[in-house]
Amino acid sequence: MTTHHAPSPTGVDDDAVARAPSLKSIYVYEAPVRLWHWVNALAIVVLAVSGYFIGSPPPSVPGEASDNFLFGYIRFAHFAAAYVFAVGFLARLYWGLVGNDHSRELFSIPVLTGAYWREIGAMLKWYAFLRPYPNRYVGHNPLARISMFFAIFLGGIFMLVTGFALYGEGAQAGHWSHTLFTSWVLPLFGQSQTLHTWHHLGMWMIVLFVMVHVYAAVREDIMGRQSMISTMLSGYRMFKK
Amino acid sequence: MTETFYEVLRRQGITRRSFIKFCSLTASSLGLGSTFVPKIAHALETKPRTPVIWLHGLECTCCSESFIRSAHPLTKDVVLSMLSLDYDDTLMAAAGHQAEAIIEEVKKKYKGNYIVAVEGNPPLNEDGMFCIHGGRPFVEVLKETCADAKAVISWGACASYGCVQAAKPNPTRATPVHQVISGKPIVRVPGCPPIAEVMTGVVTYMLTFDRIPELDRQGRPKMFYGQRIHDKCYRRPHFDAGQFVEQWDDDAARRGYCLYKMGCKGPTTYNACSTVRWNGGVSFPIQSGHGCIGCSEDGFWDKGSFYDRVTDIKQFGIESNADKVGGTAAAVVGAGIAVHAGLSALSRARINHSQENQQGGN
Ligand code: HEM
Ligand code: HEM
Ligand code: SF4
Numbered sequence: 001m002t003t004h005h006a007p008s009p010t011g012v013d014d015d016a017v018a019r020a021p022s023l024k025s026i027y028v029y030e031a032p033v034r035l036w037h038w039v040n041a042l043a044i045v046v047l048a049v050s051g052y053f054i055g056s057p058p059p060s061v062p063g064e065a066s067d068n069f070l071f072g073y074i075r076f077a078h079f080a081a082a083y084v085f086a087v088g089f090l091a092r093l094y095w096g097l098v099g100n101d102h103s104r105e106l107f108s109i110p111v112l113t114g115a116y117w118r119e120i121g122a123m124l125k126w127y128a129f130l131r132p133y134p135n136r137y138v139g140h141n142p143l144a145r146i147s148m149f150f151a152i153f154l155g156g157i158f159m160l161v162t163g164f165a166l167y168g169e170g171a172q173a174g175h176w177s178h179t180l181f182t183s184w185v186l187p188l189f190g191q192s193q194t195l196h197t198w199h200h201l202g203m204w205m206i207v208l209f210v211m212v213h214v215y216a217a218v219r220e221d222i223m224g225r226q227s228m229i230s231t232m233l234s235g236y237r238m239f240k241k
Numbered sequence: 242m243t244e245t246f247y248e249v250l251r252r253q254g255i256t257r258r259s260f261i262k263f264c265s266l267t268a269s270s271l272g273l274g275s276t277f278v279p280k281i282a283h284a285l286e287t288k289p290r291t292p293v294i295w296l297h298g299l300e301c302t303c304c305s306e307s308f309i310r311s312a313h314p315l316t317k318d319v320v321l322s323m324l325s326l327d328y329d330d331t332l333m334a335a336a337g338h339q340a341e342a343i344i345e346e347v348k349k350k351y352k353g354n355y356i357v358a359v360e361g362n363p364p365l366n367e368d369g370m371f372c373i374h375g376g377r378p379f380v381e382v383l384k385e386t387c388a389d390a391k392a393v394i395s396w397g398a399c400a401s402y403g404c405v406q407a408a409k410p411n412p413t414r415a416t417p418v419h420q421v422i423s424g425k426p427i428v429r430v431p432g433c434p435p436i437a438e439v440m441t442g443v444v445t446y447m448l449t450f451d452r453i454p455e456l457d458r459q460g461r462p463k464m465f466y467g468q469r470i471h472d473k474c475y476r477r478p479h480f481d482a483g484q485f486v487e488q489w490d491d492d493a494a495r496r497g498y499c500l501y502k503m504g505c506k507g508p509t510t511y512n513a514c515s516t517v518r519w520n521g522g523v524s525f526p527i528q529s530g531h532g533c534i535g536c537s538e539d540g541f542w543d544k545g546s547f548y549d550r551v552t553d554i555k556q557f558g559i560e561s562n563a564d565k566v567g568g569t570a571a572a573v574v575g576a577g578i579a580v581h582a583g584l585s586a587l588s589r590a591r592i593n594h595s596q597e598n599q600q601g602g603n
Binding site for chain 2: 052055056057058059060061064065066067068069070071072074127129132169170172173183184186187190191192193194195196197200201203204205207208211212215219223
């Protein structure tokens with residue numbers, strides 16, 4: 001990448017643009033998917049942090065009880081983010097019905113398609129350094145798809161069901177969350193402490209997903225053959241080579 | 242002609258004045274309005290007495306101990322005179338064959354019309370030999386006695402869930418009543434023991450209204466088990482404020498802060514302790530400075546320490562809770578990611594290097 005003349009101080013360099021190779025790009029993620037992705041990611045961060053503090057509260061605050069509401073606010077943050085998460089989840093489900101093909105990938109895995117499993121093998125080889133380059137995927141790569149299906153689609157349902165069942169305990173009989181969730185989820189888990197434990201484990205499951213997911217997105221963006229992070233911002237997938 | 246409750250009570254020397262007092266006490270403890278007082282009185286005056294047979298399986302008798310300490314002495318007297326007339330091996334005067342004959346007699350005379358209250362539970366291992374009642378396995382006596390009953394009351398955590406004798410590994414296979422008896426309405430009144438007023442309230446309701454109280458999905462009377470300790474705890478303002486006892490005897494403990502961090506199970510326990518309280522409304526565990534241990538919840542012996550908020554999960558080893566399991570997994574995955582990132586950078590550098598070598602001449 002040797003430059004032949006000094007770049008213009010304005011940054012304008014039409015010659016360089018003309019000489020540069022053009023990349024192919026495909027519109028993959030429609031605006032609602034992208035918006036949901038970032039709102040959902042933010043909601044999950046708030047849920048995980050506030051949820052952790054619900055399990056292990058911060059040190060006591062001094063003063064009159066009536067002057068403080070710290071733990072109340074932590075729980076409020078959890079419940080507010082929970083509603084954002086829930087409404088987002090339903091909206092995303094709806095978009096899966098009306099959006100493009102890629103908007104549906106999150107909600108299923110093509111278990112009966114042999115080629116899908118072969119592509120999973122190809123991705124695993126790529127991560128095990130057994131292939132110099134991954135294949136090119138327009139939507140989610142098959143490994144991403146299966147992990148998102150379990151961690152976010154099924155895992156999200158699990159967190160919503162257990163979460164609203166816990167919520168209904170405080171809201172008490174008569175509240176919709178009690179009628180729709182607590183009434184059958186509590187007997188299913190046997191008792192509330194067990195339900196808390198499962199909900200808590202669910203958080204760690206999602207934390208593990210997010211760690212791997214963010215690492216894979218950044219790594220793929222640098223080392224893979226297509227754009228990743230900008231795709232979740234602009235919607236366009238660009239193929240580099 | 243069978244006697245009415247009222248007749249029995251008068252015969253026991255209870256005055257009409259006391260009787261009416263009892264009716265209004267009962268109405269308020271059941272959360273019923275004052276219009277129910279005459280209804281209760283009328284029912285007790287006219288309805289033939291429903292006998293109650295009180296059986297004891299594997300248990301420690303703490304339910305009986307609680308029951309006879311019901312707050313208002315009146316309640317105790319009245320309810321006891323309704324009960325002890327029939328059968329309760331720890332309270333009645335009769336013993337031996339004479340006593341066992343009472344069960345037979347009640348079964349015959351009041352077929353389909355008596356109530357069986359069970360304290361404790363039947364162990365099923367070794368053909369039920371771990372609990373012998375009148376020379377026979379308790380489970381047999383229980384099944385026979387319940388066969389012609391109108392309804393069954395499961396007293397306490399033992400009868401409702403199994404309690405300590407059913408804690409892992411449950412060597413005698415102590416089994417809650419509802420898993421042995423079928424086809425009868427069963428009211429579960431969990432707690433170790435249940436609150437006296439809750440017990441008398443349930444019995445009185447069933448005897449006066451001739452039906453079982455409204456139950457939740459787990460078979461507990463909604464009027465007493467509809468809310469958690471935490472929902473009515475007087476330390477709740479400290480919970481919301483974020484003021485917790487961090488250690489026994491610290492300043493926060495002296496100030497009566499919330500016991501959440503000391504493992505209080507109030508947020509996960511359905512019972513009436515924070516409203517009805519104990520020993521005639523004197524106090525309850527949290528008021529005495531100790532967290533709730535969740536004694537009215539299923540398997541409370543096997544749900545980790547009474548003093549942890551995030552409790553141990555036995556499947557992952559004795560000393561691990563959700564945060565330890567999750568934190569360890571996150572540390573392992575994090576280390577894996579770091580190593581993988583390092584290897585990725587190395588392999589990319591190698592590829593770039595060999596490409597440069599190939600392009601060497603240009
Ligand atoms: C709590 C945090 C996050 C969660 C729960 C999450 C979840 C998801 C889910 C469910 C999808 C699939 C989208 C769909 O099909 O609708 C997705 C895609 C994606 N996410 Fe995230 N995400 C999180 C954070 C991030 C961050 C921080 C980045 C950027 C570094 C990122 C980058 C991406 C990218 C690039 C895709 C598209 C992947 C592909 O095309 O295969 N995510 N994420
Ligand atoms: C990704 C999603 C979520 C995460 C990571 C998460 C995390 C957590 C964690 C770690 C706890 C503490 C559990 C304990 O040890 O007691 C908790 C409690 C709770 N969560 Fe969630 N949660 C999520 C979603 C939800 C949702 C959708 C709801 C629905 C309203 C919800 C409602 C609750 C409630 C009511 C509690 C108990 C609060 C209390 O006992 O004071 N959560 N959550
Ligand atoms: S002491 Fe227990 S029941 Fe009372 S507010 Fe604190 S956690 Fe809830």
